Amino acid sequence: MSYSFAIAGDALADLKTLDSWLQEEVLDEIDTLGASSAIFPNLPNAGDTVYAFTRVHSGVKHHIALVLTRNDSSKTFTVLGIVHQIQT
Amino acid sequence: MSALELVDLLPQLGDLTVAAAERWVAAALAQATALREHDPWLYPIEPERQQAAERLHAAWKHWADDVEALVRRAEPLQPVRGLEDLRQALGRVQALFKLTPAMIAQRRQQAAPGKVYSVEEARRELQLRDRG
Numbered sequence: 001m002s003y004s005f006a007i008a009g010d011a012l013a014d015l016k017t018l019d020s021w022l023q024e025e026v027l028d029e030i031d032t033l034g035a036s037s038a039i040f041p042n043l044p045n046a047g048d049t050v051y052a053f054t055r056v057h058s059g060v061k062h063h064i065a066l067v068l069t070r071n072d073s074s075k076t077f078t079v080l081g082i083v084h085q086i087q088t
Numbered sequence: 089m090s091a092l093e094l095v096d097l098l099p100q101l102g103d104l105t106v107a108a109a110e111r112w113v114a115a116a117l118a119q120a121t122a123l124r125e126h127d128p129w130l131y132p133i134e135p136e137r138q139q140a141a142e143r144l145h146a147a148w149k150h151w152a153d154d155v156e157a158l159v160r161r162a163e164p165l166q167p168v169r170g171l172e173d174l175r176q177a178l179g180r181v182q183a184l185f186k187l188t189p190a191m192i193a194q195r196r197q198q199a200a201p202g203k204v205y206s207v208e209e210a211r212r213e214l215q216l217r218d219r220g
Contacts, residue, residue: 007210008199027207048131052180063179080195085183
């Protein structure tokens with residue numbers, strides 16, 4: 001199963017609020033997801049899913065979550081939202 | 089949803105022992121695992137599932153409130169087994185609170201006919217170095 005990834009305008013606006021190093025990390029992660037669907041966890045049959053990952057930067061843990069919507073006819077995942085939380 | 093309100097309860101129970109903290113941490117992690125089974129319901133496409141999605145978000149908020157209280161009480165007791173995993177689960181869900189089901193429903197409608205970007209286009213838009 002091979003799906004391409006696209007980023008909605010609203011999600012791009014989310015991305016613009018992040019520091020540039022984290023923007024790079026998010027886009028790299030989306031690239032990785034597109035290159036290897038095997039690492040993608042338990043895809044639902046249809047609809048939206050959440051993919052979360054963490055990065056440590058300068059000793060601080062950052063949580064990032066992507067809300068993705070899947071279109072089986074176009075074999076596309078579209079990132080609808082990108083959210084970020086610093087671990088307290 | 090938790091039957092106990094740890095936010096209110098824990099401060100009334102005196103000092104928390106490491107053993108008790110580890111029991112509560114394990115219970116909170118088990119609850120998070122159960123809630124995550126319902127992740128596909130967090131942002132449903134079907135309008136009739138929106139209310140259930142709102143309630144699932146509320147359940148996570150309740151869980152997060154309890155876990156924040158637990159983490160505050162457990163932190164001075166380090167090391168507490170599972171506490172880092174719990175912080176990790178808390179961070180994930182706190183990030184998700186920033187996107188409500190209604191927000192994603194609206195975004196989905198706008199994205200369907202609207203402009204979407206490839207990763208390369210996003211890199212150019214953000215003036216990041218192209219990795220391609």
